[in-house]
Amino acid sequence: MTQHNGEILVSAVDVTKVYRAGEIEAYALRGVTLDVRSGDFLSIVGPSGSGKTTLLNLVGALDSVSSGKLTVLGQDVAGLSRRRRADLRLKSLGFVFQAYNLVPVLTARENVEFVLELQGVGSERTARAREILEELGLREFADRRPLEMSGGQQQRVAVARAVASRPRLVLADEPTANLDGDNAGALMNMMRRLRDEHGMTFVFSTHDPRVIAHATRVVTLTDGRVTGDEKGEPAAA
């Protein structure tokens, strides 16, 4: 098991995100201040429209803050070019999305390989993709395309892809939204194991109690504001 040093990976200070459409302004986040530390298994919870996905998008360098300061892995995201943000995502972050998670024309192995190839991994990427799929109990799905797998299997492959390059921070946007109870539990156990064995940090947006039950820390967002930040009592894996 890997020991976590509590290093701050994400620092958000008074972060605000406003969407503008002509004269209309819609505040998605209002002055969010938050740290994410190494080893966190953090759930961002809140009702729909509370700003969970927006916060994940900002942390994932997919979007820019309107005001405030956001530092991810020591880099001020607002000051990064499009290319540097893509580099940050590619080299240091892993993503698991709610749906449309895998490239449908690639097999499970090829989906994992794709990210490794983007990262410049050479000929050993096929072996590494097989290794991670095997480690996550997905060996039998390696040569299947997404449409030949269940939703739970697809999400597990998506996790395999997100962690294949051992990123320091994995961001998951409602990863269990389309899964039944058994699949949701299996997915969370898998991510917990990765966090424990490889020292990865996970941040989820969710309103799924099955996810919240696994979290070591639960941050609550309401109308774009942090209204709670509590230590969790993770259920046994």
Place this chain on the structure above:
Amino acid sequence: MRLSTLRMAWRNLGRNRRRTGLALTSIAVGQIALLAMAGLMNDYTEKIVDVITGPLMGDVQMHVPEWRDERAMDMAIPDLASRLAEIQRDPAVKTAFARIYAPALAAPAEKAYVVVVTGVDPDAETREGGLIEGVAAKPGEGRVLFGRNAADRLGLKAGDEVVVVGQGADGIPADRRYVVAGIVTSSVDLVNRQGLIMSLSDAQAMFSLADQAHELVVRAKTREEADALAARLAASPRFKDLEILPWYEVVKGMKRMVDMMDYSVLFVLIFVFVAAVAGVANTMLMSTFERVREFGMLLALGSRPWRIVGMIFAEAAALGLLGAVVGTILGCALVGVTSWTGIDMAAWGGEAAKDFSFQGMRLPLLVYPWLKLSDVLVGVGAVTATSILSAVWPAAIAARLEPVEALRK
């Protein structure tokens, strides 16, 4: 471009097979049409040029300047024998004929009809490429040949006698009695309709043109040598008093017709481009709009926009190339079959089409299409290039995508 990008591009074509199939069909049909048209025009053009440069025109013609406009009897080439010998010494010359042309009246009985007397070298012109190629009954020593239509009109048959009345180069009327040695059917319509063929020596004697002729017809060993041959002859001091022209300068109308055939292939090529652009652009646009969220996911994972752009171009190129290859296989098969069976265009035009002629030459009506490698390559290259071009718009849309906005779609 990375292998995985090419693999994704290729597999993406199978995501909506019906749409891809329709695009492939439009491209393939265009390529088939292009090859069919090119095959048809290749043979038709070659046959027309053969007809033009064959028995009547040759590859190069030599006349006294202005003769072609005035057709005066006394505008004849002097020193004929020595000049013919000089021409035949050129290594590019296959054959060279001298001819006399003279309007005359032919009277088999009481009535007289207008004919065009053509004086030819019987030995040379009954050989391959001559005006009366393969004709057994040679003219000469008071014996003449008549064209089929002219003979029918005059009610002549082999063995009949006919009186020919004309005017010599010296302006003195001349008349002679000849025996019809034979009736000929020529690929030169002028011969069939109005032709009276007599030997060059008979014509020189009748029209007072000793060692003279109105025209020298030169055939090159290969068509490619014709222009250089014409230039060489024109540069020779021995012929500086003559007008020396390649065939396409003599019958400019025919040359324009041949050129128009090339343009007709170009016209079809443009239609093929339009079909390819419409098919591929539509497919790629729809496919791009459907996959915006997927592109957003790829960008979120750290993929560069150029990679997605490259994938779209690769898809378009694969679509165009595949359609062109399918079209080429089917088009070549079609041309292959018709090159064996031939296409009888007279059957399309009915009886009237069988006598189709232009400027005195009978145009070919049985065509055996064939293709040049360049026809296939131009089609494949043009369709593929056009397909890539038509992907510019969808690629531009993909290049501007912001991952977070794309993921929201």
